[in-house]
Amino acid sequence: MEATVAITEAQQKKVKPDPETLKFGKTFTDHMFTMDYTSDLGWIQPEIKPYAPVEIDPAAMVFHYSQSVFEGLKAYKNPNGEAVLFRPEENFKRLNRSNKRLSIPPINEELALDYLKQLIELEKDWIPSAEGTSLYIRPFVIATEPSLQVAPAHNYKFFIILSPVGSYYPEGIHPVSIMVEDHFTRAARGGTGTAKTGGNYSAGYNAQAKAASEGHAQVLWLDGVEKKYVEEVGSMNVFFKINGEIVTPQLNDSILQGVTRKSVIELLKHWNIPVSERKIPMQEIFDAYESGELEEAFGSGTAAVISPIGELTWKDSTMIVNGRKTGEVTKSLYQTLTQIQTGKQEDPFGWTVKI
Template sequence: MIEVQLEVIENVEKKPKPNPDSLQFGKVFTDHMFTMDFSSEKGWFQPQIIPYAPISLEPAAMVFHYGQSVFEGLKAYINTDGNIQLFRPEENLKRLNRSNNRLSIPPISEELILSYLKRLLILEKDWIPTAEGTSLYIRPLIIATESSLSVAPSKNYKLMIILSPVGSYYPEGIHPVSIQVEHHFTRAVRGGTGTAKTGGNYSGGYNAQKKAADQGHAQVMWLDGVEKKYIEEVGSMNIFFKINGQVVTPELNDSILEGVTRKSIIQLLKDWKVDVVERKISLDELRQAYHDGLLEEAFGAGTAAVVSPIGELSLEDETMIINGRQTGELTKSLYTTITGIQTGKLPDPFGWTEKVEY
């Protein structure tokens, strides 16, 4: 991608900032957005920061018919020095390109898009909340825009970045959640799109999520799509178990999303000299560890919550209570450390954070 002059069109009608104490996830959006277009003739072109507004697409736009789209999710913070700080943005943009490759979407220049994102963040700095646990959620997305009903990759695309101030995932403190093991519906299989962040992966899980919610559970735990035997993810997060002192997380297997938080947790645990392994783990093995009194902690890991402790696993024939439905010490330490690094309250020995200069 050749660097093109970024056009900035400021919104003259600024919106009022929301109350930081009542922020929800993804309900309020900032004054501006970033857009860039792609055509097979021009490549990626016309980068713009423009007022946040609806976009116009033809009913025949291919994204509506064949779901050719990808997205990412990351956050910006105001650190203790009052500067804008990002957490491993290069990892999210690398993953965006991996998703692009899987969905037959042209790659982006990760460095160039990061530079445009920084310009957008500087313009929207006043939208970044500073209250405890709050942040500015960043949603890059790419959609197919060619007007055609051909079952083939689009020749035209639109890349957008929108921003949303979000509240603390745990407004009343971090609490373990109840998870239902899903035995019927499948999230992804090898060779499918499970390793990509694409829309259909998530809407395909709504039935299972509703079933779990109707029975009082916060999320579902997905099993592999072939044997319904091996644990893969929980909700839209990666999952970890502490078993007899060892932390186990399902290995990446061409159907599990490679989470940035997952990668950070593994690196942090190794630095702490905690035994952590990536391997296949079956539901039967987990059940046996529970009955042997060896299942000590469990938690999900993702951008929104960082870590989400699991206090209860509901199976078809029994309920497993983990750590007395209390947040484990390791889970708590991981949450405190990663959020501390993200916000600049703790030192960053790994070079994970990136300050936005302005």
């Protein structure tokens, strides 16, 4: 397969949205990328074409057995007006890890990144430049073979769609309230928790609705067996600062390997701040709070980058973290990562990719 892609430009271009009114995932650009897979020919027909609805057979296996995976990353504009990606190679590596877990054929990561660059080059005028805005990138793969057999499909389609998004914190970064979920389970070891697949997210809607009804922004998941160990927060990985040390749950078969999580750990080590990945009992978090050693808590993910946690509710107890104020380490991580992503600060790690 060559790194060439057929490009068909849209005859009519959409009106660009007002950056001040952008909502997450509601507006889409003029073009999208698609590529097909057949068991006989492999991945074929890469093309960029006008964004449009897709015709698909009602018996397509994605509808019946949820054989699908997706990714999420962003493009930014740096001060020179250039389009910049943040660690995109990590997202395509993770896409292939998800593919493997869902029995989907792997994609060529280097070619996928090249195709993405060509799509971004065509759509670079869609990247908003207002503070906190970006172009959200959604690569995904679905099983398209029309069959009701319970087996991996023989046909797939790989898409990349783009959506300009507003600032996650339009009024500034602020701590959120989190409910610790001790009934529902997001994932268990040996399941699909480490894969980025849709079912992991829809399975959390019940718990999220319960949390929202009680005034919480997110759910903190515990392990699926003992309901004892901290795993992750909704769509984010989670970190705690306890007595000067940053701790985060170690990776296992039920925790997503976040790209922002990896960047946070590498940045903390660069700053010589103690950081460890290990099993964290929820009781340890509560005990640290009771003793005054729970100093900060935050989540990390593509959408918010860093989301400070100001309150944790577990069983009948509510823990107020750092007086519901954003901690110094949390603030530094947010500022540094966002400034590296947008090219406003030097990137000593080689994380950013200019297009």
